[in-house]
Amino acid sequence: MNPIKAMEVFVAVVNHQGLSAAASALNLSNVMVGKYIAALEAQVQTQLIQRTTRQIRVTEAGWLFYDSAQIALQAVSDAYQQLEALHAAPKGSLKISAPMTLGSELLAPLVAQFMQRYPDIQIELQLSNHVVDLMAEGCDCALRIGPLKDDYGLIAKKIMDYHMVICAAPAYLAQQGTPTSPADLLHHRLLVHATWNPQFNWLFANNGQAWPQQWHLKSNDGQVLRQAALAGIGITMQPTFLLQSDLAAGKLVALLPEYTPSPHPVHLLYLPNRYKLPRLQAFVGFMLESLHPTSGL
Template sequence: MISNERFAGIRAFVQAVEAGSFSRAAQQLGMSPSSVGKAVARLEQRLDVRLFHRTTRSLSLTDEGLAFHDSCLRALRELEQAEAGLAERRSQPAGRLRITVPVLLGRDWVMPLLLQLAAQYPALSIEAQFSNRPVDFAEEGCDLAVRIGLLQDSANLAARQLGVQHLAVCAAPAYLAQHGAPATPDELDRHACIAMLRDGRPEAWKFQDQQGKLRDVAITSRLRLGHLEAVAQAALAGHGLAQLPRWLVETALASGRLQMVLEPYATAGMPLYAAWPASRAMTARLRLVIDTLREHVPPGLQADRP
């Protein structure tokens, strides 16, 4: 069984890595800097390895320290899961849940729900990352991800579909009054189109023909913008046509500030999933967040949309 002294050394080591210095780690642990330094030194002596490169101004991990830190984090996560398992016996969601969500969708839909859960369950701790890139669950220690599109690594994941992201080609009424509306995707080259930049390249627009075949259409654009909200703003200002997630422009469509075109060519949409590692047990906190997301899907993301 691990002694208090050994555990104190591991705790001081992990905190020093996260804080970046012994002095900041000492403040966070309520210890003196010398006590933290001695605890780490005893840990290094016991392991017979140097964990840190030390100078008067900096603290950095050795290769051995980096590997040991990764092992410590995995062990601490297992301890957290053990604590959460005990809390589940009281049917009270507790412990830390790490979730990653798409930037805009996470801000507008997921985050308000997480804040409600944080207020309702004081024992629940939430870490939310906002990113549009796929997450590496094992590397990043993530518990849950909200993903748009097909799951490429589905063999290692468990998932529940939350809804569908539909795309809408739309423009301001003033633009359509002056230039007319395209009747087919082939007429887009006669219009001003506002492109979404993805990894530095304009994203092709997606359509479905009358036979149900998916088709990507490369558009010619004068405005190429790297943020969906910026694309929506340009469309609202009358700069041309834009293909945008339906949920993002739902209010503008309902108020008439934007109008949809090319509706017969709209795709069936991309599935929206809550995904988590299949190897992990379903904890009360994970179940709570998934169920909350499923119960509060916005109208613009519901699966029965046209």
């Protein structure tokens, strides 16, 4: 049994709270993950995980081993990073996490440009609207929208401002009327993003009220809301970079410009020790070069 691999599997099982989730994250079979855990427990002659049909429970000895295993795995990672730093040209793989709309509409084209500049770097781009734990999920860096909270130990670089626009199709406005104040939205069909909640919401400028909670269509994908707005289903508020071509073509009409919420910052986050990697240094530099904090996207 490879002791380093066994540690990696055990840490993944604890982080993902289950063998199946760890197997998926490590691209291993459930059976192989179980074999690694069984071999590890046999080697240390201690039960590290108590398993039931539905869940796992880490034993006291397991938690002690988990802390030590994380330190050991980090030391191994640091050793490889120091060797990689000797290479003149950045190479290797980068795992990047980003919110769905920002990732697909804005980041994806930039990633393609980055890979053209650095052909020896491989990119794994994961799009999700949940807040990732960089260490637990093995991400090199992540993009996050909004004020930073509980990001202790991470380095944050502001790369842009996230501007929103309120809009609807001309056909919808002709049928339902044009709102002149945020209060008017209570009488309209709203197309809202599923991630908006009391903890993360958009406040109207010159008003202080949050975007109304009632909705006609809710989705976690900005493209779904864009298509619904274009079809005349209702009023939406989405990032400017997603809708600017539709607005320019007259397919959508901007509404309530004086009440449009203030932009949120977008940060690129990474662990301090990961910045030793030339490939991550190259990516951070490229993003800062391509998207500046003063960008009005």
